[in-house]
Amino acid sequence: MYFCRTTGLRxxxxxxxxxxxxxxxxAREQESCPTFTPTLFPAPLMIQLLPLQLAQAPIFYRWLQDxxxxxxxxxxxxxxxxxxxxxxxxxxxxxxxxxxxLGIYLADTGALIGYTGLSGISARNxxxxxxxxxxxxxxxxxxxxxxxxxxxxxxxxxxxGLQRIMLTVSEPNQGALKAYLRAGFQLEGRLxxxxxxxxxxxxxxxxxxxxxxxxxxxxxxxxxxx
Numbered sequence: 001m002y003f004c005r006t007t008g009l010r011x012x013x014x015x016x017x018x019x020x021x022x023x024x025x026x027a028r029e030q031e032s033c034p035t036f037t038p039t040l041f042p043a044p045l046m047i048q049l050l051p052l053q054l055a056q057a058p059i060f061y062r063w064l065q066d067x068x069x070x071x072x073x074x075x076x077x078x079x080x081x082x083x084x085x086x087x088x089x090x091x092x093x094x095x096x097x098x099x100x101x102l103g104i105y106l107a108d109t110g111a112l113i114g115y116t117g118l119s120g121i122s123a124r125n126x127x128x129x130x131x132x133x134x135x136x137x138x139x140x141x142x143x144x145x146x147x148x149x150x151x152x153x154x155x156x157x158x159x160x161g162l163q164r165i166m167l168t169v170s171e172p173n174q175g176a177l178k179a180y181l182r183a184g185f186q187l188e189g190r191l192x193x194x195x196x197x198x199x200x201x202x203x204x205x206x207x208x209x210x211x212x213x214x215x216x217x218x219x220x221x222x223x224x225x226x
Contacts, residue, residue, distance in 0.1 A: 048105045052112075054090055058086075063133070063135030129165070132152075145175070150218075168204045168207075169205050188208050
């Protein structure tokens with residue numbers, strides 16, 4: 001008996017001078033084996049958080065024209081329907097002294113794909129509110145929300161010295177909620193029927209993370225050095 005490890009088939013050899021060539025049969029069996037095709041996953045995306053420019057208003061304007069992009073975002077976005085309105089909003093946002101506003105850029109191309117930061121920063125209360133808008137939908141579902149959130153938390157706690165960073169998220173926006181929980185936010189409460197979208201009210205959830213909780217979260221990712 002001859003055991004073929006490649007195909008897992010057993011072949012009986014009836015002698016060197018038999019009518020059938022066992023090695024020809026082996027070749028046929030190998031050709032009939034299904035070809036293994038590896039599953040290819042998109043390569044991880046590297047992002048950078050850098051300042052925004054007023055000249056980038058047209059990019060925001062394009063994002064805000066897509067109802068899916070702004071469905072669960074700022075209420076003001078529902079009313080910005082012209083480029084001059086977007087330019088005025090962006091100018092005011094960039095000049096706000098109580099906000100940290102950053103663009104989300106792809107590290108390899110420098111393309112702007114969203115914006116993020118902290119608003120309502122209170123020096124007295126050492127607190128701020130996290131926000132993010134990923135405008136380029138082709139990058140949704142790639143884990144960018146979690147990574148961006150972690151980077152902004154690091155800036156808030158390590159550079160700005162904040163004690164508490166909070167956010168509100170629409171309950172139907174489960175993708176964002178999962179990203180925030182993975183980044184370390186904890187559920188604190190519920191604002192009942194606080195948001196009106198698509199002809200219906202829905203609840204908003206209040207989440208927050210404290211500075212005392214951040215070192216453990218950061219170390220779990222291997223981000224802290226002894």
